[in-house]
Amino acid sequence: MNTRGLMSMLAAVVLAVGLTGCGEQPQVVSYEQGKYQGKADSQPWDNPVFKGDKAAWELAMKNRTRGQNEYNRTQ
């Protein structure tokens, strides 16, 4: 098991939980019975496209989601 991976994953979770505390209720049920045993995954913005910029990724996703509403183009 890659402990460093797990640690960074945990760190990310802690950070995320911390941030959600600022406003919304946490949407994701935290898991009691089991703890994830597998490899850590990187965040979707940690790649050459978004270069770690979470805000840019969120904006891209938001635009893409809105793009599904064809009423935006047929008013």
Added chain:
Amino acid sequence: MGRMKFLCDAERCIECNGCVTACKNENEVPWGVNRRRVVTINDGVPGERSMSVACMHCSDAPCMAVCPTNCFYKAEGGVVLHDKDLCIGCGYCFYACPFGAPQFPNGPSAFGERGKMDKCTFCAGGPEETGSKEEYAKYGSNRLAEGKLPACAEMCSTKALLAGDSAAVSDIFRDRVLRRGKGLEAWGWMTAYGAEQKEGAK
């Protein structure tokens, strides 16, 4: 970012299977494995409705709850993913899942007749280096990391299948329902909110 969700508008789904082949195409899913399917009820009679179904990326995911190797995890936006290296192909998640999402390609595997579990990833890849050959081979495309939504929803022929941030998706759907001037097409609406209105009432 909130929760990533799929929503299938049964009033628009025409069972064209575009979502199914989009998924096959994007992720090179082999024959016999169906990460997504279209289910039709009342086939061929008035009241026929279709729904595109895949992993619903549950908030409290039963697959996750029952997995003996704890190979599931929640990625950004609540996308339910799993580590195939850890999966033993026991099939417990398949029993637990209300939607039949987990797929078990049979194979020359040491783990019985099932093989590793495979399912919809919300086009978010899996626990391998993003965009790597390994990630693609095991989990398929990682569109989310490219700022794109799952291929199935993006290619839906009538925009029945929506994906993305649940709040934004609800907004789109709410807008449609308002235009229709009635709510009864929403899946399960009648069960949840009472008696059927008069057919064709506008």
Added chain:
Amino acid sequence: MLTRKSAVVSGSSTRRLRSSAARIMGKTMDRRAFLKHSGLGMGAGAIATQLPYNLIGSAEAAESTENRMAGGEEVKRTVCTHCSVGCAVDAVVKNGVWVRQEPVFDSPINLGAHCAKGASVREHGHGEHRLKYPMKLVDGKYQKISWEQALNEVGDRLLKIREESGPDAVYWIGSSKHNNEQSYLLRKFVSFWGTNNCDHQARICHSTTVAGVANTWGYGAMTNSYNDMQFAKAMLFIGSNAAEAHPVSLLHILHAKENGARMIVVDPRFTRTAAKADHYVRIRSGTDIPFIWGMLYHIFKNGWEDTKYINDRVFGLEKVKEEIMTWTPEKVTEVTGIPEEQVFKVAEAMAKNKPSTVVWCMGQTQHTVGNANVRAMCILQLVLGNVGVSGGGTNIFRGHDNVQGATDVGPNPDSLPGYYGLAAGSWKHWATVWGVDYEWIKGRYASEAMMTKSGITVSRWIDGVLENNELIDQDSNLRAVVYWGHAPNSQTRGAEMVEAMKKLDTMVVIDPYPSATASMAAMVRKDGVYLLPAATQFETYGSCTASNRSLQWREKVIEPLFESKPDHTIMYAFARKFGFGDELVKNVKLTKDKQGWDEPEIEDILREINRGTWTIGYTGQSPERLKLHMKNMHTFDVKTLKAVGGPCDGEYFGLPWPCFGTAEMKHPGTPNLYDTSKHVMDGGGNFRANFGVERDGVSLLAADGSASKGADLQMGYPEFDHVLLKKLGWWDELTDAEKALAEGKNWKTDLSGGIQRVVMKNHGCHPFGNAKARALVWNFPDPVPLHREPIYSPRPDMVEKYPTHADKMAFWRLPTLYKSLQDKVKDISREYPLIMTSGRLVEYEGGGEETRSNPWLAELQQEMFAEVNPKDANDQGIRNGDYMWVESPTKAKLKVRAQVTERVGAGTVFLPFHFSGWWQGEDMLKYYPEGAAPIVRGEAVNTATTYGYDSVTMMQETKTTLCRVMKA
């Protein structure tokens, strides 16, 4: 902790495994019967399959070991090659491999959306089941040969036939899957070969529409567009299952519905389109006219007609009305089986929710009365004043991706490109455009008479082979057939087709997927069959015309796979072999491809089309303008298709024809035909003056005040020629150069475009005049559309009352039976009591070889089946999922799975027409060229279909014939 398994399996073994799994699966799983009715759909696929551990057998896509985020990809914009909606596709190519497919959200036509077929077009980049190299049938087996040998042997054989029996002894079946340039080049090629014996899918698709609708008001095409349906308040679908045949059109249709439009479906089947409708009406197959007249009866009774519109813009309605008023509700119900209140409800919905539109497809066209069916629909829309109106019109959904374009400029037996016909004047027009001598072309034909005589149709080529030579209207019977992008299983009377194949001297199949033809031929022959691998439209480039008349430009995605060549390259190679290579490409630059073949440049071919096709306005769509549209898709409005700002400002997407004048005149294209509310330079128009100016003392020209917006002539007027221009004093507005070319010419033959420019730009008039639409088409066998029972009717009593036409002697060069056959089989419904009808499935297209070779699609529809009502099934002891025999009066028997469903009414059996590869119970696998059999094979419905042809266009009757079913 688990050991990580190697995810790497070599590409070829993965492919092998996948396809072997496919074959096994094909025999064991029936999605429709099992999946849908079990309610266990999701679980079903989770059970055993034969696949390796590594899930993603992506040899092709993962060919590069690079990270997928690394970039270095090229994006090629193309258009789906399956149906006529024209969905744009962005193909992502890396190192020459088509690695991904992305939706084009910018496209105003599909907004990124795809059906199963569109979402799977990348599979064309794999093409594992394609024909990979030229092959030849030797001793009943296909053997690989070289291209050189193929070109030489085929060329020599055809030349020998031409020598011995004349040019009309070879039949050329072209394709609606060719792009505009290729289909145009093929018409030219066939002309230079010296025959009009050529045709393509339009014959068996919408030929009756093209003829019927053009004869009503000018052009035989969809008047409005998929997009424009968003403006409709009511939509009537008769004989169209758009949800399966044109799925992405539902994006616009459901949008209209969501905004309050009424959606009505009239069909013998409760289709998936019907499932989305507000109102569904079940009709007896083949009784469309009585239903439409029944509607019109109520419309007239209630005064819902548009009196002013009829007075100003419609000719001959009184005569038609007389016939209509004989169709009392009781009579309509007796013939169609539809209760009066339903007919009334539909009539009311269409009359009270205007603009209302109609949609029809093969359900209307593929009948012995197809031409009359479609005219009845036109009359309905004229009476309601719905034509030339946004949100109204006749939205005729065409079939193949370029069937509209191939109809417009391609290999038609009765016309040169642009519906110019075959008269000497038309030949001279095109000879000038082609830069060849008219006399030379004439010398290529058997005689001048054969040059101006319409050829045999694809629906009847088998009779061109089998019919007694005394009875056919050409010297020799057909001795060779070239299938150039056309399936054999889409034509009726398959049982007789193999007899014709057997009798031929030579068969040539040029296709990426020639296998249905190849296997049928190999079943009855030992030699004389050649298979040549053509490239798909993703391996070449050019323009294609969607159903709404918009042209889109496809970029080449990948180089031709295996040894395949683009069709126009093959045409040029044969032209050289036949000795007219130089003439074929007089105005076309040649470039060398990678293997050193000469490839005619597509842009130049389009420019030649632009220079000659004035009739239907294919003149303004230069390659440059089309490419600009493809790059600026996002600037076009989704409802109106009009660009708002940007480089295409004011133009309509794809310059929907007619796009008159030269490209420099900048006509914006015509989004909705005959729309007088717009100026002609903004895509407006009116009905065409194509049938003279008066008939029986009644003027055919439109009434005063009903001209297009801003026209200098606010009245009806004839079509323009040099004389009229001079009379009006407009002649001097032409430049001297234009005058030189326009002298003695009309708007269709003036190669300068000056007449069109002056008439449209300076005076706002329509070059084809301004006339009334004809409710009465006096040049057709039934000037007033009349109900006539199908030849194989389930109702002898109705045959008595509504008999078919009299037999015809020389009709498209062949004797054609109607009444004599109908009388002979009048009581055959005692033995064959069920109506046999056919239609489409969403997963497959056309003859289906291409789509059934695509594993992503094949998996979804693994077996041929027939839908049969529970009553008919129970009467025969057939249970859902059983094999059963469907036998037609030809005695041909089809072994299919029974899908017992109320989707069809009692007395009707429905079969999808995309299957082939089984022959009356036997799998034909052994007859296929090795490695080129599609994954899914099944009985072709047309093996069993019967005789019957439209009385104008020779459209085949596929929608109403008879059968019986038995447990197998």
